[in-house]
């Protein structure tokens with residue numbers, strides 16, 4: 127059975143993920159990738175870069191593509207001019223509502239606090255909890271009993287609401303027991319909390335030197351739009367892709383790496399003619415969903431969810447999320463993996479003219495907010511970020527479609543999907559439960575493991591030669607310790623798709639066995655053909 131507990135335990139045991147600064151007790155919302163995890167995440171980013179950018183062939187157009195397009199890459203800085211964040215809207219609008227509990231000295235995201243009604247005798251209270259969905263009812267029952275000072279034998283005298291609801295669904299007269307509180311009504315009213323990490327530039331560190339760690343990689347692309355246009359031969363429609371770290375001071379980081387404070391994004395800003403933007407929006411939604419299934423996420427665990435108008439971010443005139451059924455969520459619920467947003471011309475226009483008034487209804491946010499002096503409050507760069515079509519002579523501000531993916535959420539989804547338990551024969555041929563990470567070979571941290579069947583008769587020497595040869599082309603692992611069955615099991619847990627064993631026949635016939643992780647089938651391959659054979663098997667996925 128797949129459970130988050132087992133997945134987290136495997137990640138730690140096998141070196142996929144560790145808590146950051148663990149020896150000092152850890153720091154919430156930060157995660158380190160171990161030797162296997164770093165390879166997996168690198169492979170995921172590499173697959174994205176390759177499939178979206180470098181292997182994209184601008185000359186190929188298909189029936190589903192509105193027209194041919196080009197893709198280029200960028201690597202912009204994490205710290206940028208503070209004005210970037212004023213014009214992007216993040217300075218004024220990028221916040222969550224949070225509530226504090228002075229008694230417990232804790233802070234929570236308002237929309238994440240859930241709970242249930244608890245009734246004992248004639249008193250009814252709402253017990254709030256931050257427990258995971260599966261443990262929510264138990265946590266509410268335990269804390270309700272503690273609050274009413276009930277013993278276990280009196281448990282059935284207390285009634286527990288069957289439905290879990292969020293705190294924001296309650297009216298203000300309700301008595302609430304905060305998630306970590308002992309007394310009632312300790313929670314404050316919701317307040318806005320900006321999610322950007324502040325930092326200061328230079329040694330003086332005055333108010334004017336304050337800037338922020340980027341909360342998205344996207345803005346680095348917008349402010350370089352003109353540089354890319356002027357320095358390369360791209361013409362609209364085209365996309366700029368970027369992979370890099372982003373930082374958000376999340377109030378309640380949770381669910382393993384799902385909501386972290388430091389994470390990596392893989393973002394594309396795709397610039398197109400306003401008249402074609404809806405076609406491109408559809409194109410990117412389909413293309414990105416297909417990418418996840420091509421790398422092994424099952425289509426039953428994925429959904430495309432269109433945002434309601436009130437959910438849209440300040441820049442967006444339409445957004446669809448690709449969501450995945452992460453195992454930490456209740457049955458039937460999905461968590462965001464990637465957002466595909468139609469950003470209109472919000473960003474280019476605001477970096478050109480100044481910050482847009484957040485009160486203006488979405489879709490009409492083209493007005494510049496004026497200060498008391500009648501000048502734009504947050505001035506844009508003043509640079510012309512419009513585009514002139516050389517063929518038609520038309521000048522316009524391109525619209526932007528933004529497929530924005532999280533590398534850490536992606537890695538987590540692939541880890542969750544890959545985790546499986548099945549039955550396989552052990553070294554004595556007895557069927558045993560095995561844990562296996564069925565990662566797509568392109569993503570697998572180790573592509574092949576090489577074993578000598580025994581540690582004698584010249585087998586280690588042959589195996590080491592093979593290892594050396596394969597190592598020039600891919601990440602390979604050499605192991606000669608313990609029974610070969612146990613070595614297979616260790617590689618199954620690491621997600622290694624192919625295990626190569628050198629046996630007596632290898633010495634006489636110059637062949638080895640290649641065992642497939644998923645089918646468990648073994649085939650004999652000539653040693654001279656191994657590099658080509660394993661490469662071909664990986665690339666065929």
Ligand code: GAP
Pocket residue numbers: 341342343344374376383384385386387389390391393462463464465528530531532533534535536
């Ligand atoms: N430029 C648009 C943008 O940043 P977003 O929906 O806020 O949009 C895009 O973020 C993706 O970044 C998300 O779908 C998710 O995969 C990832 N992401 C966002 N916040 C994250 C966090 N706190 N921890 C891990 N990944 C996160």
